[in-house]
Amino acid sequence: MRTRRVALFVTCLVDLMRPRIGFAAIRALEAAGCEVVVPEGQTCCGQPALNSGDRDHAVALAQQTIAALEPYEAVVVPSGSCAGTIRCHYPELFEHDAAWLPRAQAVAGRTFEIMAWLDEVCGWKPEGVRVDAKATYHDSCSGLRELGIKAQPRRLLKNVEGLSFAPLAGEETCCGFGGTFCVKYPAISNAIVGEKADAIDATGADLLLAGDLGCLMNMAGKLNRKGSKVRAYHAIELIAGMGDGPAIGEEG
């Protein structure tokens, strides 16, 4: 099989808050036979500006990101919302820009959420990975509704030996993160994530898994504040065989 050369778009949140997710992504991609490059010019995809109405900054960051990513045959992102920004919103941003629209569309068409890439494009599944635990899964909204990420993580996780699943009531209900929403309207966000944390606790699972670090930090931060014992990981960490390391909030 031909080696696929892919660019990893790390995302600013993973870069800053949990580098392990970036390394897990590289490990899983290499196991799936990809050659991974981390393009130098990347920072933030511009999603916070885009969702706050700051169109000028969103456009500037989108142009920078497109320029950094367009040399590669595929771009893989360990986040449904950042992948969704590039895939769905970049072409909208440049709708009336004849010079940038084709470039935006080209990068958008080659950008994949990591679990969709591994499962659907590579047809890969983890082998020899073991985590003895009961997990529950939260479907992050952007990945679910913009990219249709639903079955892919579950198919991949099914191949992690020793891992059992407890269904999460309201698994498709927003956790209340919403990017800047959680700091602009903290009291409403708290009410939403409070219910989510209760639902997670009620599953009796050991682990909370999801595909977006923002949502995971919101849920894990609330679980920790309420004294829950549930530990949170990005699903790719388990898939890459890094589920034996520190969970979110256990590092350092």
Next chain:
Amino acid sequence: MSSFKERADAALADPILKIAVERTAGTAEAKRAVAVDAFPDFEAARDRAAAIKDHVVAHLGAYLEQFEANAVAAGACVHWASTADEACRIVIDICKAAGAKSVARSKSMLGEEIGLPHALAEAGIGRVETDLAEHIIQLADERPSHIIWPAMHKTREQVSALFKAKHRSPHEEETIAAMAESARRELRTQMLGADVGISGANFLIADTGAICTVTNEGNAELSLVPPRVHIVTAGIEKIVPSMPHAIHMLRMLARSATGAALTQYTTFYTGPKRAGDRDGPEEMHIVLVDNGRTKMRAEGLTEMLRCIRCGACMNHCVVFRQIGGHAYGGTYPGPMGSVLTPALDGLKQSRDLPNACTLNGKCQEVCPVRIPLPTLLRGWREKSWREGLEPTSMRWGLGLWAWVARRPALYRLGTGMAVRAMHMLGRKGWISTLPLAGGWTRYRDIPRPAAQTFMAQYKKEERRK
């Protein structure tokens, strides 16, 4: 006037409100899911519904003229109102000409939008709200908190207490049936004594000139048929080309709103009483109201004119489910309200509404006419940013972030330092207070980041290879 945040805080502090909203919205959500599952190819039906609305909105003038001609041929009078005030004035003038002392009103959100209850009171015309939930609202002197269940913010226990305080011969048994009977006793005589019946319209049928109302209580029929005059106030976007189109929209409306296949009462009214008819009003007036709708079409909100007022978006909205409808402060709450209110009341007063949304996309997923609500909300955010209405702290914060993020070398330096500082702040892996992040840490902890960013660690590893 209170701010959105103050109203939201008050709502969050009200445990009874939470119970009331959850009971009704939870039931609606579950029933809708069952109804949609049982519907053969609901997705194709949504496409068709959206296409019907897009078609009429694109040819609004032609269909409205066709409607007018057919309604007039059936004996109705058609009036055109470009603003809320104008619409109210037309209604009041008709009531005065009819010598009306009291009107029976069948629930209409457009009536709320144009301020009709207030205008009637100012004109000294008595008003009886005949929809059960609107009756509750009238007794409590409140405003609707939901477009389908105006009294959804009240529990049945609260309603029982209200009836006991206000009804002349209230229920004794604490059952829903006894409470409904109490309302029936209270309302019947008032309804039958009204001089004018006022309704909205769920649909205006262009090729027959008929208007359609849907209710589950039959109150529209009892409010509109006995009085001498029937007045309809309807938004101009309610038009559909023909009966089959109306039927398709009805199938979508009922399922999306309550999960029922059809409402208990679906009635088409074509003109006033004709020679030989045993009953019906002597006059029928239809007031077609613009109130900003053609402007919405010109300002990139065309898709919002597809809305058939089913309420599915708010029933499925995580924010609405926490704060209820009153906190939104406009006539229409929830996601559709957050798109409409800035258009109706001005963005300056309502900039919080499009922002107070997680953009999770659930509203768009359940919308029977596929309105891209998150996109429209993002559009308002853009306008608000452009017009300088967003708070300075947010502008500065995002501006600084974007400025640094556009300079990758500086960004690496800055993020490296920030991460190290945060790493030193945390104990046992979690940070419970952080400067400038109070909105987060008031309610949840922040995981302590690793000592170095991914980019720094990755470069170190690459050099080692």
